[in-house]
Amino acid sequence: MNPRAVVRRLYGEGPLHLLLTAASFALAGYAGVRLLAGDAVGVVVWFVGAALVHDLVLVPVYASADRLLCRFADRRPGLVNFVRVPVLLSGLLLLVWFPLITRQAERYEPASGLSPDVFLGNWLLITAALFLVSAFWLVVRTVRLRRRQTKGRPSASH
């Protein structure tokens, strides 16, 4: 039996996989020991917790919200994206900047000399603008569809 086949039978993947994975764990271990040198428990909680919170909280929450939205828009499936996209973009901005938007970041003002009070208002204005753009887009699309339909139909008066 050739060595390649032996590795594949015992290990389940090819020899390149084994080498790369071993190298990866060695490097991750070297850096990981240093990463854990301080508050080891805290770092593990953050590292693993980040993955768990993402996979078991964030994804289910936005996926369920999306499913709910689709159910509401059941009869008009073409409308879903006109709500979905602005909500998603607005939510993304909140996710990235929530410490400033919610004024949690208490060090910001004394350190920078800048007020964080502008961020909540700006976020709400951006959200409003996203919905307006979406609404405008929907109106344009609807008008175009109507025109196309009336053009396609024979005139009723003759």
Place this chain on the structure above:
Amino acid sequence: MTTILAHTPSSSGYWRSPVRGVRFTAVLGLVLLIGITVLFVTGLLSYAAYNPDLSPVNDKTPGKGLLGFYLFAWPTGPHWLYRLTQGLHVTLGIVLVPVLLAKLWSVVPKLFALPPARSLGHALERISLLLLVGGALFEFVTGLLNIQLEYLFPGSFYPLHFYGAWVFFAAFLTHAALRMPQAVRVLRSGRLSEASPGDPLESPAPSAPTISRRGALAVVGAGSLVLLITSVGRSFDGPLRRLAVLAPHGVDEPGSGPGGFQINKTAAAAGVTTADTGENWWLTVSGPAGNLRLTRRDLMAMDQYSAALPIACVEGWSTSDQRWRGVRLSDLAVLAGYPDGVPGLLVESMQRSGPFRRAALRDNQVRDPSSLLALQVNGEDLTPDHGYPARIIVPAAPGVLNTKWVSRLTFGSL
């Protein structure tokens, strides 16, 4: 039993989005491959820019070992170097958030796949994926919190983000090496919208489509674009900064006039008072010539030079070039007893706290004719928030090495 299984996340029938598919994932994966490589390289450059191997006061990761293998003397030119590399690092990181989230969404069914491990190789790969996903999120979250000055993470940002990056990158390299050939292959083999034979990510029972794969990618791109527009301006002055309406150090300047540009830490936050900076202030210059005491008037009487240099922060924001005026560090080295052959320099600030209240500059930085102990900026005396009575300004150096409220310069011994 089968109907129950069809309703758990472990069954492929549970995941019904018709957007998922190996080609959709491949597009996002290739974007991340390029983007994260740039993030890693610019991150390593930022680490080198601190000159951590120069002096213990610069080194927030003394246990780095071989991870600092590539360190080099950070250059002083071009003078916008750190502004570029760090602006790129942080802005690109912000812009990649939706790409990362979409990538993770696209492969989430694999997280729940059963059996947990088909073989030893598969088990190791899944552990490696935990490092990959946990590491990516850890790096993005610590970075995003740090630029908002929300230090919730368990420890100092520098070691967490640096060592975390290496753990993540170890897993990232393997993942890229194992998956990139497949990603390229599936993208070459057909259109994004088409089914790919034997696609492990495609739902066997997809729901009615509400958006195409192309449309979903466009939404991800729109997310990146919105984040870019609302944050890139923090690396510029004027109307662009006003456009950075959600980003820290966006929107406004902290003041008006010659000293109205961005501040990393105000005098009040640093605990520096007018009693420290008033008439009683003097600068101690130490070296082989002994300890010299120089008042601000003494410094003003020395040859004054100008340099147009930006402030560029590790947090990714920066200012345009400001016109600094003051004494050359190389002239002060001569005073300290180094008539030829300028040495390194230890700078001490009056600020009460902060990890960089003492910082070391390398000889190439002290030697540069644009490196000043600045007394004025934009034609006026420094403001208290910009380091009055005297501050360091060095071309291409990270903001924290441009020490404010300087009290002591020690040439030669770091």
